[in-house]
Amino acid sequence: MPSLGRLHLITDTRPGRNPLAVLRAALPVARAELVVQVRVTDDATDREAYDLARRTVALCARYGATCLVNDRLHVALAVGAAGGHVGADDLPVGAARRVLGSTAVLGATAREPDGAVEAVAAGASYLGVGPCHATSTKSGLPAPIGPAGVRAVVEAVDVPVIAIGGVTAATVPALRAAGAYGVAVIGAVSGAADPARATAELLGALGC
Numbered sequence: 261m262p263s264l265g266r267l268h269l270i271t272d273t274r275p276g277r278n279p280l281a282v283l284r285a286a287l288p289v290a291r292a293e294l295v296v297q298v299r300v301t302d303d304a305t306d307r308e309a310y311d312l313a314r315r316t317v318a319l320c321a322r323y324g325a326t327c328l329v330n331d332r333l334h335v336a337l338a339v340g341a342a343g344g345h346v347g348a349d350d351l352p353v354g355a356a357r358r359v360l361g362s363t364a365v366l367g368a369t370a371r372e373p374d375g376a377v378e379a380v381a382a383g384a385s386y387l388g389v390g391p392c393h394a395t396s397t398k399s400g401l402p403a404p405i406g407p408a409g410v411r412a413v414v415e416a417v418d419v420p421v422i423a424i425g426g427v428t429a430a431t432v433p434a435l436r437a438a439g440a441y442g443v444a445v446i447g448a449v450s451g452a453a454d455p456a457r458a459t460a461e462l463l464g465a466l467g468c
C-alpha cells in the first residue's frame with residue numbers, strides 16, 4: 261500500500277459551497293500529500309455522490325493525490341477510488357474491508373483507545389480521531405478530545421492517526437506533538453478566502 265498523505269481534505273457539499281473549485285485550488289499545492297475524501301450530505305443521491313467522486317478521482321490522478329469516499333463504499337468501488345472511510349453509523353470496519361478488498365485504504369473513525377484497537381483489528385489502515393476541537397461543520401458530535409485524546413489513541417495502535425475536528429494550521433503543531441500522523445479538515449480549507457494559501461499553511465504546519 262503506498263504511503264498515506266498527511267493532509268486529508270474532506271469535500272464540503274453544503275449549499276453555497278463549490279467542492280471542485282476548492283480541489284482545483286488545493287491539489288496543485290499539496291499534490292501527493294493530499295488525500296481527498298469525497299463526503300456528501302446525507303440527503304444527496306447516490307448519483308450525485310457518484311458524479312462528484314468520479315470527477316474527484318480524475319482530478320486526483322492528475323496530481324498523484326489519493327481519493328477516498330466517505331460512507332458509500334459502493335460509490336468508492338464504482339469510481340475506482342483508492343478506498344473509503346467509515347464511522348459508527350456506517351458498515352462495520354470488518355464488513356467494509358470485505359467490500360473494499362485487502363489492498364484498499366480503509367479509514368475508520370475512533371475516539372478512544374479501545375475502539376481504535378478494535379477498528380485496527382477489523383482491518384482499518386488508518387484512523388480518523390476526533391473531534392479534536394470544537395467545530396460547527398458537523399452537528400451532534402461528542403465533546404472534543406484535544407491533543408491528549410489523540411495521544412491516547414496513538415499510543416494504542418500502530419496505524420496512522422489522522423486528527424479531525426476544528427483543525428487549523430494553528431492547532432496542527434500540538435496535534436503532531438501528540439503523535440498524529442496527519443490531519444483532516446473541511447472548514448480550514450473550504451471556508452478559507454484563499455483555499456490554495458490555506459492548503460500551503462496546513463502543509464507547512466505539518467512539516468510537509
Ligand SMILES: Cc1ncc(COP(=O)(O)OP(=O)(O)O)c(N)n1
Pocket residue numbers: 268270297299330331345346347348349350367368369387388389398422424444
Ligand atoms: C478522517 C476522518 N475522520 C473521521 C470522519 C468521520 O466519519 P463518521 O464518524 O462516519 O462521520 P461522517 O463523516 O460520515 O459524518 C471522517 N469522515 N474522516
Ligand SMILES: Cc1ncsc1CCOP(=O)(O)O
Pocket residue numbers: 390391394395396397398401424425426427444445446447448
Ligand atoms: C466529519 C467530522 N467528523 C468529526 S469532526 C468532522 C467535521 C470536520 O470539519 P472541520 O474541519 O470544519 O471542523
Ligand SMILES: [Mg+2]
Pocket residue numbers: 330331345346347348349350
Ligand atoms: Mg460516516
